[in-house]
Amino acid sequence: MHGPRTSPRSEYLLKEKQRVLESPSLAEKFHKLKSLTVDLVHFDPEGVTKNSQIKYTVNLEHAKSVFRFGCHNHECVRGDFDLSDVLTQAVTAKRKSVSGEARCQGWRSRSTIDTVPCRNILRYKFTLGY
Numbered sequence: 817m818h819g820p821r822t823s824p825r826s827e828y829l830l831k832e833k834q835r836v837l838e839s840p841s842l843a844e845k846f847h848k849l850k851s852l853t854v855d856l857v858h859f860d861p862e863g864v865t866k867n868s869q870i871k872y873t874v875n876l877e878h879a880k881s882v883f884r885f886g887c888h889n890h891e892c893v894r895g896d897f898d899l900s901d902v903l904t905q906a907v908t909a910k911r912k913s914v915s916g917e918a919r920c921q922g923w924r925s926r927s928t929i930d931t932v933p934c935r936n937i938l939r940y941k942f943t944l945g946y
């Protein structure tokens with residue numbers, strides 16, 4: 817399974833992709849949830865430079881309940897943002913909106929594994945309907 821093209825980054829992403837695929841859809845996991853809009857803003861580790869902002873309505877039938885978003889650092893290793901728990905807690909508490917900030921727990925690049933963390937910031941807002 818270890819071809820010449822594998823790297824710590826691609827191995828991790830492949831594993832995560834599999835984990836997402838194997839999880840039930842949001843509609844299957846959260847029967848009460850009728851609508852979900854996410855507002856995501858990516859920042860650098862200092863929280864100053866905004867790298868991108870995206871807002872969209874999630875298709876609950878197609879979106880998976882392992883609810884993760886990619887880190888915008890294209891060399892990031894073993895990072896990204898998994899907001900599955902945030903979403904689960906929000907739905908369980910029947911919250912209409914939830915917002916917060918997550919930090920990437922990965923490494924800045926493959927050459928800085930175990931030395932320089934990524935720490936990119938994702939500020940999120942979920943709007944939930946039941």
Ligand SMILES: [Zn+2]
Pocket residue numbers: 887888889892893895896920921922923934935936
């Ligand atoms: Zn990262």
